[in-house]
Amino acid sequence: MFIETETTPNPSTLKFLPGEQVMAAGTREFTSPEEAEASPLAQALFDLGDVTGVFYGREFVSVTIAPGAQWSDVKPQVLSLLLDHFVSQAPLFVGGSAGGIAVPPADEDFGDDPADADVVEQIKDLIETRVRPAVANDGGDIIYRGFREGIVYLQMQGACSGCPSSTATLKNGIESLLKHYVPEVNEVRAA
Known part of the structure:
Protein backbone atom coordinates (compact mmCIF):
# COMPACT_ATOMS: atom_id res chain seq x y z
CA MET A 1 0.00 0.00 0.00
CA PHE A 2 1.16 3.51 -0.84
CA ILE A 3 -0.13 6.59 0.98
CA GLU A 4 0.17 9.79 -1.01
CA THR A 5 0.91 12.99 0.91
CA GLU A 6 -0.11 16.49 -0.14
CA THR A 7 0.64 19.85 1.37
CA THR A 8 -2.24 22.16 2.24
CA PRO A 9 -2.43 25.95 2.45
CA ASN A 10 -2.04 25.48 6.21
CA PRO A 11 1.67 24.75 6.84
CA SER A 12 0.79 22.89 10.05
CA THR A 13 -1.44 20.42 8.20
CA LEU A 14 -0.68 17.64 5.73
CA LYS A 15 -3.26 15.69 3.74
CA PHE A 16 -2.77 11.91 3.54
CA LEU A 17 -4.49 9.93 0.77
CA PRO A 18 -4.54 6.17 1.40
CA GLY A 19 -5.99 5.38 -2.03
CA GLU A 20 -9.22 4.07 -0.54
CA GLN A 21 -12.33 5.38 1.14
CA VAL A 22 -11.82 6.78 4.62
CA MET A 23 -15.39 7.91 5.38
CA ALA A 24 -18.45 6.50 3.59
CA ALA A 25 -20.45 9.64 4.35
CA GLY A 26 -19.84 12.97 6.04
CA THR A 27 -16.65 14.11 7.70
CA ARG A 28 -15.28 13.92 11.21
CA GLU A 29 -12.92 16.28 13.00
CA PHE A 30 -10.99 15.66 16.23
CA THR A 31 -9.46 18.68 17.94
CA SER A 32 -8.47 17.09 21.25
CA PRO A 33 -7.29 13.74 22.63
CA GLU A 34 -10.63 13.42 24.43
CA GLU A 35 -12.58 13.70 21.16
CA ALA A 36 -10.15 11.25 19.55
CA GLU A 37 -11.19 8.49 21.96
CA ALA A 38 -14.03 7.72 19.52
CA SER A 39 -11.48 6.59 16.90
CA PRO A 40 -8.50 4.29 17.56
CA LEU A 41 -6.65 5.82 14.59
CA ALA A 42 -7.21 9.41 15.73
CA GLN A 43 -6.26 8.45 19.28
CA ALA A 44 -3.01 6.84 18.06
CA LEU A 45 -2.19 9.98 16.07
CA PHE A 46 -2.80 12.22 19.10
CA ASP A 47 -0.65 9.86 21.19
CA LEU A 48 2.33 10.89 19.05
CA GLY A 49 2.37 14.07 21.12
CA ASP A 50 2.80 16.68 18.40
CA VAL A 51 -0.60 16.14 16.75
CA THR A 52 -3.25 18.75 17.57
CA GLY A 53 -5.92 17.87 15.00
CA VAL A 54 -7.16 14.98 12.88
CA PHE A 55 -9.78 15.30 10.16
CA TYR A 56 -11.37 12.46 8.17
CA GLY A 57 -12.71 13.26 4.72
CA ARG A 58 -14.17 10.88 2.16
CA GLU A 59 -10.81 9.77 0.76
CA PHE A 60 -8.25 11.50 2.95
CA VAL A 61 -6.99 12.10 6.47
CA SER A 62 -5.65 15.56 7.36
CA VAL A 63 -3.30 15.80 10.32
CA THR A 64 -2.34 19.06 12.05
CA ILE A 65 0.74 19.40 14.23
CA ALA A 66 1.49 21.82 17.05
CA PRO A 67 3.36 25.09 16.54
CA GLY A 68 7.08 24.41 16.73
CA ALA A 69 6.74 20.76 15.67
CA GLN A 70 8.44 19.79 12.42
CA TRP A 71 6.80 17.64 9.77
CA SER A 72 10.19 16.06 9.02
CA ASP A 73 10.07 14.55 12.54
CA VAL A 74 6.35 13.66 12.68
CA LYS A 75 5.53 12.56 9.12
CA PRO A 76 7.23 9.13 9.25
CA GLN A 77 5.33 8.26 12.45
CA VAL A 78 2.01 9.43 10.99
CA LEU A 79 2.59 7.43 7.80
CA SER A 80 3.43 4.34 9.84
CA LEU A 81 0.21 4.61 11.87
CA LEU A 82 -1.88 5.20 8.75
CA LEU A 83 -0.29 2.28 6.91
CA ASP A 84 -0.87 -0.05 9.85
CA HIS A 85 -4.48 1.05 10.12
CA PHE A 86 -5.42 0.72 6.45
CA VAL A 87 -3.46 -2.48 5.79
CA SER A 88 -5.06 -4.19 8.81
CA GLN A 89 -8.50 -2.83 7.80
CA ALA A 90 -9.11 -1.92 11.44
CA PRO A 91 -12.36 -0.08 12.21
CA LEU A 92 -12.11 3.69 12.08
CA PHE A 93 -14.35 4.14 15.11
CA VAL A 94 -14.82 2.40 18.44
CA GLY A 95 -17.41 -0.33 18.03
CA GLY A 96 -16.95 -0.26 14.25
CA SER A 97 -19.65 2.39 13.81
CA ALA A 98 -19.48 4.67 10.80
CA GLY A 99 -19.05 7.73 13.00
CA GLY A 100 -19.59 10.18 10.17
CA ILE A 101 -20.75 13.54 11.35
CA ALA A 102 -21.27 16.18 8.71
CA VAL A 103 -22.31 18.86 11.19
CA PRO A 104 -20.79 18.88 14.68
CA PRO A 105 -22.78 20.31 17.58
CA ALA A 106 -23.07 24.08 17.23
CA ASP A 107 -21.61 26.35 19.88
CA GLU A 108 -24.13 29.00 18.86
CA ASP A 109 -27.45 28.69 17.09
CA PHE A 110 -27.45 31.13 14.16
CA GLY A 111 -30.86 29.90 13.04
CA ASP A 112 -32.57 30.44 9.73
CA ASP A 113 -35.71 32.50 9.27
Whole structure:
Protein backbone atom coordinates (compact mmCIF):
# COMPACT_ATOMS: atom_id res chain seq x y z
CA MET A 1 0.00 0.00 0.00
CA PHE A 2 1.16 3.51 -0.84
CA ILE A 3 -0.13 6.59 0.98
CA GLU A 4 0.17 9.79 -1.01
CA THR A 5 0.91 12.99 0.91
CA GLU A 6 -0.11 16.49 -0.14
CA THR A 7 0.64 19.85 1.37
CA THR A 8 -2.24 22.16 2.24
CA PRO A 9 -2.43 25.95 2.45
CA ASN A 10 -2.04 25.48 6.21
CA PRO A 11 1.67 24.75 6.84
CA SER A 12 0.79 22.89 10.05
CA THR A 13 -1.44 20.42 8.20
CA LEU A 14 -0.68 17.64 5.73
CA LYS A 15 -3.26 15.69 3.74
CA PHE A 16 -2.77 11.91 3.54
CA LEU A 17 -4.49 9.93 0.77
CA PRO A 18 -4.54 6.17 1.40
CA GLY A 19 -5.99 5.38 -2.03
CA GLU A 20 -9.22 4.07 -0.54
CA GLN A 21 -12.33 5.38 1.14
CA VAL A 22 -11.82 6.78 4.62
CA MET A 23 -15.39 7.91 5.38
CA ALA A 24 -18.45 6.50 3.59
CA ALA A 25 -20.45 9.64 4.35
CA GLY A 26 -19.84 12.97 6.04
CA THR A 27 -16.65 14.11 7.70
CA ARG A 28 -15.28 13.92 11.21
CA GLU A 29 -12.92 16.28 13.00
CA PHE A 30 -10.99 15.66 16.23
CA THR A 31 -9.46 18.68 17.94
CA SER A 32 -8.47 17.09 21.25
CA PRO A 33 -7.29 13.74 22.63
CA GLU A 34 -10.63 13.42 24.43
CA GLU A 35 -12.58 13.70 21.16
CA ALA A 36 -10.15 11.25 19.55
CA GLU A 37 -11.19 8.49 21.96
CA ALA A 38 -14.03 7.72 19.52
CA SER A 39 -11.48 6.59 16.90
CA PRO A 40 -8.50 4.29 17.56
CA LEU A 41 -6.65 5.82 14.59
CA ALA A 42 -7.21 9.41 15.73
CA GLN A 43 -6.26 8.45 19.28
CA ALA A 44 -3.01 6.84 18.06
CA LEU A 45 -2.19 9.98 16.07
CA PHE A 46 -2.80 12.22 19.10
CA ASP A 47 -0.65 9.86 21.19
CA LEU A 48 2.33 10.89 19.05
CA GLY A 49 2.37 14.07 21.12
CA ASP A 50 2.80 16.68 18.40
CA VAL A 51 -0.60 16.14 16.75
CA THR A 52 -3.25 18.75 17.57
CA GLY A 53 -5.92 17.87 15.00
CA VAL A 54 -7.16 14.98 12.88
CA PHE A 55 -9.78 15.30 10.16
CA TYR A 56 -11.37 12.46 8.17
CA GLY A 57 -12.71 13.26 4.72
CA ARG A 58 -14.17 10.88 2.16
CA GLU A 59 -10.81 9.77 0.76
CA PHE A 60 -8.25 11.50 2.95
CA VAL A 61 -6.99 12.10 6.47
CA SER A 62 -5.65 15.56 7.36
CA VAL A 63 -3.30 15.80 10.32
CA THR A 64 -2.34 19.06 12.05
CA ILE A 65 0.74 19.40 14.23
CA ALA A 66 1.49 21.82 17.05
CA PRO A 67 3.36 25.09 16.54
CA GLY A 68 7.08 24.41 16.73
CA ALA A 69 6.74 20.76 15.67
CA GLN A 70 8.44 19.79 12.42
CA TRP A 71 6.80 17.64 9.77
CA SER A 72 10.19 16.06 9.02
CA ASP A 73 10.07 14.55 12.54
CA VAL A 74 6.35 13.66 12.68
CA LYS A 75 5.53 12.56 9.12
CA PRO A 76 7.23 9.13 9.25
CA GLN A 77 5.33 8.26 12.45
CA VAL A 78 2.01 9.43 10.99
CA LEU A 79 2.59 7.43 7.80
CA SER A 80 3.43 4.34 9.84
CA LEU A 81 0.21 4.61 11.87
CA LEU A 82 -1.88 5.20 8.75
CA LEU A 83 -0.29 2.28 6.91
CA ASP A 84 -0.87 -0.05 9.85
CA HIS A 85 -4.48 1.05 10.12
CA PHE A 86 -5.42 0.72 6.45
CA VAL A 87 -3.46 -2.48 5.79
CA SER A 88 -5.06 -4.19 8.81
CA GLN A 89 -8.50 -2.83 7.80
CA ALA A 90 -9.11 -1.92 11.44
CA PRO A 91 -12.36 -0.08 12.21
CA LEU A 92 -12.11 3.69 12.08
CA PHE A 93 -14.35 4.14 15.11
CA VAL A 94 -14.82 2.40 18.44
CA GLY A 95 -17.41 -0.33 18.03
CA GLY A 96 -16.95 -0.26 14.25
CA SER A 97 -19.65 2.39 13.81
CA ALA A 98 -19.48 4.67 10.80
CA GLY A 99 -19.05 7.73 13.00
CA GLY A 100 -19.59 10.18 10.17
CA ILE A 101 -20.75 13.54 11.35
CA ALA A 102 -21.27 16.18 8.71
CA VAL A 103 -22.31 18.86 11.19
CA PRO A 104 -20.79 18.88 14.68
CA PRO A 105 -22.78 20.31 17.58
CA ALA A 106 -23.07 24.08 17.23
CA ASP A 107 -21.61 26.35 19.88
CA GLU A 108 -24.13 29.00 18.86
CA ASP A 109 -27.45 28.69 17.09
CA PHE A 110 -27.45 31.13 14.16
CA GLY A 111 -30.86 29.90 13.04
CA ASP A 112 -32.57 30.44 9.73
CA ASP A 113 -35.71 32.50 9.27
CA PRO A 114 -38.33 30.28 7.59
CA ALA A 115 -39.05 33.23 5.25
CA ASP A 116 -35.50 32.80 3.91
CA ALA A 117 -35.96 29.12 2.98
CA ASP A 118 -35.37 29.68 -0.76
CA VAL A 119 -32.27 31.78 -0.13
CA VAL A 120 -30.90 29.23 2.36
CA GLU A 121 -31.45 26.43 -0.16
CA GLN A 122 -29.49 28.38 -2.81
CA ILE A 123 -26.66 29.02 -0.33
CA LYS A 124 -26.50 25.38 0.75
CA ASP A 125 -26.52 24.20 -2.87
CA LEU A 126 -23.61 26.50 -3.80
CA ILE A 127 -21.65 25.41 -0.74
CA GLU A 128 -22.26 21.74 -1.52
CA THR A 129 -21.50 21.90 -5.25
CA ARG A 130 -18.89 24.66 -5.53
CA VAL A 131 -17.24 25.30 -2.17
CA ARG A 132 -16.95 21.98 -0.35
CA PRO A 133 -15.18 20.14 -3.21
CA ALA A 134 -12.59 22.93 -3.46
CA VAL A 135 -12.05 23.04 0.29
CA ALA A 136 -11.74 19.21 0.40
CA ASN A 137 -8.91 19.49 -2.13
CA ASP A 138 -7.06 21.51 0.52
CA GLY A 139 -7.66 18.88 3.21
CA GLY A 140 -10.62 20.42 4.98
CA ASP A 141 -14.32 21.02 4.97
CA ILE A 142 -16.74 23.87 5.43
CA ILE A 143 -20.02 23.54 7.27
CA TYR A 144 -23.06 25.77 6.84
CA ARG A 145 -24.16 27.14 10.24
CA GLY A 146 -26.87 29.63 9.39
CA PHE A 147 -28.13 32.67 7.53
CA ARG A 148 -29.42 35.70 9.38
CA GLU A 149 -29.93 39.30 8.28
CA GLY A 150 -27.82 38.90 5.13
CA ILE A 151 -24.94 37.17 6.91
CA VAL A 152 -23.91 33.58 6.14
CA TYR A 153 -22.18 31.76 9.00
CA LEU A 154 -19.75 29.00 8.06
CA GLN A 155 -17.44 26.78 10.09
CA MET A 156 -14.04 25.78 8.72
CA GLN A 157 -12.71 22.30 9.57
CA GLY A 158 -9.59 20.23 9.04
CA ALA A 159 -6.71 21.96 7.29
CA CYS A 160 -8.89 25.04 6.81
CA SER A 161 -9.41 25.57 10.53
CA GLY A 162 -6.70 27.92 11.71
CA CYS A 163 -5.16 28.21 8.26
CA PRO A 164 -3.48 31.57 7.64
CA SER A 165 -5.41 31.94 4.37
CA SER A 166 -8.84 30.93 5.74
CA THR A 167 -9.97 34.55 6.17
CA ALA A 168 -9.03 35.30 2.57
CA THR A 169 -10.83 32.14 1.45
CA LEU A 170 -13.98 33.19 3.31
CA LYS A 171 -13.94 36.83 2.20
CA ASN A 172 -12.42 36.77 -1.28
CA GLY A 173 -13.58 33.38 -2.44
CA ILE A 174 -16.73 32.19 -0.75
CA GLU A 175 -18.26 35.58 0.03
CA SER A 176 -17.72 36.77 -3.55
CA LEU A 177 -19.24 33.58 -4.97
CA LEU A 178 -22.30 33.70 -2.72
CA LYS A 179 -22.87 37.43 -3.29
CA HIS A 180 -22.67 36.88 -7.04
CA TYR A 181 -25.29 34.13 -7.15
CA VAL A 182 -27.43 35.10 -4.13
CA PRO A 183 -28.04 38.87 -3.95
CA GLU A 184 -29.49 38.56 -0.43
CA VAL A 185 -26.03 37.67 0.90
CA ASN A 186 -24.19 40.72 2.28
CA GLU A 187 -21.37 39.03 4.19
CA VAL A 188 -19.81 35.68 5.15
CA ARG A 189 -18.46 35.12 8.66
CA ALA A 190 -16.64 32.31 10.39
CA ALA A 191 -18.78 30.61 13.02
